[in-house]
Amino acid sequence: MKLTRKLVLAKAKASDLESVKKLNCWGCNLTDISIFSQMPNIEVLTLSVNNITSLSPLAGCLSLSELYLRRNMIPSLSELRCLCPLTRLRVLWLAENPCCGSDPSKYRLTVLRCLPRLHKLDNQVVTEDEVALALMEGEEVSTPPGSIQNQLSNNGPTDAETENDALSYNMEETNKIREELGMKPLSREKFSSLSSPTLERQTMRKTHILDAVLLLLRDLDEDELHIVHTAAQNRLHTFTLDSGDGQRPSAQRTTDIQH
Incomplete structure (x- = not known):
């Protein structure tokens, strides 16, 4: 019917x-x-x-x-x-x-x-x-062939426009959480340009993980936050050693996280 x-x-x-x-x-x-x-x-x-x-x-x-x-x-x-x-x-x-x-x-x-x-x-x-x-x-689900593209083309927005809207929403939500935690907002350059499907999936996965981590930080007490802080410092130190002279000093990036 x-x-x-x-x-x-x-x-x-x-x-x-x-x-x-x-x-x-x-x-x-x-x-x-x-x-x-x-x-x-x-x-x-x-x-x-x-x-x-x-x-x-x-x-x-x-x-x-x-x-x-x-x-x-x-x-x-x-x-x-x-x-x-x-x-x-x-x-x-x-x-x-x-x-x-x-x-x-x-x-x-x-x-x-x-x-x-x-x-x-x-x-x-x-x-x-x-x-x-x-x-x-969770498993990543595939897109039904033509379903979203056909529907959105009839309604006005294209796939790329809709994905850009979703990307902006994720960026807005992430930065809102970061602001609540006293952290600096991320720029749009940190997110995918959507030019590459593989890059998009990788970037969106990292964004989701970041969202999850920031949400979970709200539930940690002072001692647990110190543990996270120490782990972050160690990770940043390792990243500095692996990345060479092109990165900012580890201490400066640690300061960014604290603020």
Whole structure:
């Protein structure tokens, strides 16, 4: 069954698609949700108990904060790549889909690596420790062929523009955390230029690890922070020896970390 404009407006009691912010389509036997390419302002969406197989129509719903997809027919976690541009997404319920597999721990870490901003997954609160572990040990999901590119080209932004937005968001979030900890902000040059997919993946992984480390620092007491400080000094000293004369003195870089 295709979700139509008429059905959406009737359920939402709205006069136009752009004004719809909440929609409940639980158990409507839906297979086609392409209508969401015309609904950029949707914020809370319930699509549980349907027959949905692709999430690509949701790639342009940049205001989406809660998404309920329990008991559908989503075949692969690669579909989550369609949700990566949704930087406001905080709640996702994906359980009881074929993509969840038989290993709950592996599934959860993979989802959180792909969508580390989630606050709740499958009705369970996401902890900072989980995110840190997922960013380091979760599996990287591939992009469904053409899904994000086709959807975003229809909505306006290109892949490169969306990736730049996501990159800026990561940089903004990282620098916000660094500011709270009294550290200097990172410049955009520290992040990937997006010219190389391999470089992008490596840089984004380092960014995720940095985010996780900075978040975990908040939970450390004074003694534990001293341990981290000593380890950082030793690491910086080693880096100086390995890098040669082209780097700043170890003491100066250590001072940067302290401030």
